[in-house]
Amino acid sequence: MNPAHQGSTDTTEADVGRVRIFDTTLRDGEQAPGFSMDRRAKLRMAHALEELGVDIIEAGFPQASPDDFAAVAEIARSLKAPTVAALARCMPDDIDSAGRALEGARHSRIHLFLSTSPLHREHKLGKSKQEVIDIAATAIRRAKALAHEVEFSAEDALRTEPDYLAEIFSVAVEAGASVLNAPDTVGYVTPFEITEMFNYLRKHVRGADSVMFSSHCHDDLGMAVANTLAAVTAGARQVECTINGIGERAGNAALEEVVMALHTRRALYKVDTGIQTRRLFPTSRLLAEVTGQPVPRNKAIVGDNAFAHESGIHQHGMLKHRGTYEIMTPQDVGAKTSLVLGKHSGRHALRQRLAELDHELDDAALDAVFERFKALADRQRSVTNDDLEALMGAYEDDTQAAVAVQS
Numbered sequence: 001m002n003p004a005h006q007g008s009t010d011t012t013e014a015d016v017g018r019v020r021i022f023d024t025t026l027r028d029g030e031q032a033p034g035f036s037m038d039r040r041a042k043l044r045m046a047h048a049l050e051e052l053g054v055d056i057i058e059a060g061f062p063q064a065s066p067d068d069f070a071a072v073a074e075i076a077r078s079l080k081a082p083t084v085a086a087l088a089r090c091m092p093d094d095i096d097s098a099g100r101a102l103e104g105a106r107h108s109r110i111h112l113f114l115s116t117s118p119l120h121r122e123h124k125l126g127k128s129k130q131e132v133i134d135i136a137a138t139a140i141r142r143a144k145a146l147a148h149e150v151e152f153s154a155e156d157a158l159r160t161e162p163d164y165l166a167e168i169f170s171v172a173v174e175a176g177a178s179v180l181n182a183p184d185t186v187g188y189v190t191p192f193e194i195t196e197m198f199n200y201l202r203k204h205v206r207g208a209d210s211v212m213f214s215s216h217c218h219d220d221l222g223m224a225v226a227n228t229l230a231a232v233t234a235g236a237r238q239v240e241c242t243i244n245g246i247g248e249r250a251g252n253a254a255l256e257e258v259v260m261a262l263h264t265r266r267a268l269y270k271v272d273t274g275i276q277t278r279r280l281f282p283t284s285r286l287l288a289e290v291t292g293q294p295v296p297r298n299k300a301i302v303g304d305n306a307f308a309h310e311s312g313i314h315q316h317g318m319l320k321h322r323g324t325y326e327i328m329t330p331q332d333v334g335a336k337t338s339l340v341l342g343k344h345s346g347r348h349a350l351r352q353r354l355a356e357l358d359h360e361l362d363d364a365a366l367d368a369v370f371e372r373f374k375a376l377a378d379r380q381r382s383v384t385n386d387d388l389e390a391l392m393g394a395y396e397d398d399t400q401a402a403v404a405v406q407s
Helices: 025-029 039-052 066-078 092-101 118-125 129-144 162-175 191-204 224-233 255-264 277-291 312-320 347-356 363-379 385-406
Strands: 020-023 056-060 083-089 108-115 149-155 179-184 212-217 238-241
Touching: 020 212, 020 255, 025 039, 025 056, 039 056, 039 066, 039 277, 056 066, 066 083, 066 092, 083 092, 092 108, 092 129, 108 118, 108 129, 108 179, 118 129, 129 149, 129 162, 149 162, 149 212, 162 179, 162 191, 179 191, 179 224, 179 238, 191 212, 191 224, 212 224, 224 238, 224 255, 238 255, 255 277, 347 363, 347 385, 363 385
Parallel strands: 020 056, 020 238, 056 083, 083 108, 108 149, 149 179, 179 212, 212 238
Antiparallel strands: none
8 A cells, every 4th residue: 555545654563463354244244134035045155255365254142043054054064164153042052053054164162152241130031140150161162172273252342331241241251252252232332431341341250361352333323343343453453244234223333444444543543453455345345235135325435435536625625646635546445536526526537538538638628618517517417428328429510610600
């Protein structure tokens, strides 16, 4: 990447840590209305995520249905590099089903979850604090015998009493969990609060130095990515996210946004991921294809407008130096810059586009064509290359006719 797009940085490889990317597009993402995928689509996405460089792929919830079990099993057998994870409640049948589905995986993880907040303990589980702790410990020990590693998620962790959350996580470490996930299940907290929570957990969980802390943020208040980045600054070294930010309700932290924030602001966060960023745009478009859900034009990183410029002021700046209005290059994510011609565009952008179409104009001719261009742009949202060719054809015909009249 051009340093002009990054800002000043003297960060070296020795200065940075590693954040592992846990992708749950095929599980949490697929649970969102309108985003369900059949087994073939899931397998296509799984291979795309492997090419993207995702560290852990949560392939599904095997106990949910026979088809979900089959999809997890097929993905587990097919992938080579990533860890394949399967979700399970802290129930024997769930855990055994996840273990069977993961039998063919080169590296497997059972991802257990159990509610811990007062609201969930009372109204969802009807269990005491100690009962919840005992259930978690028993489940982790059972899962540990069926997979290479176990992740324990405290559902609604960020609305759980900090001391109780630290205690159940301490018991989870003792029982054999190697990853502790503190999810903002309902997208409630702010970056300040999530930073405080992760700092507290790293200080008070027994055995904290021997496990990895993970963040899983929902976007109900529009802060999933900001909260995920805050967790990273507080020591989380796994982040759970989805392509295009899909997921339950308002969605999850968007993988492409988290990754490019860490990449573009590397000097600030001092961490790296293993993501092949040039695969972000094509992976985003593959998800749109298999789900039939288009990517919003204004979506950060992968939307059609992410590297598009229509304003004449912006276009002029871009033509002088792209760093004026782009903090990263579109090539970094597998996309392209687009100078969109519309009613806000100026002469500089029009001249360049016409030159690309082999129309070199002097200033007088450009002024005449620009006037016609503005009139056309006022009638339609954007002006295409075909529109410009037609406009130039009409201009040249009119010019020739005027010359003929004069002679």
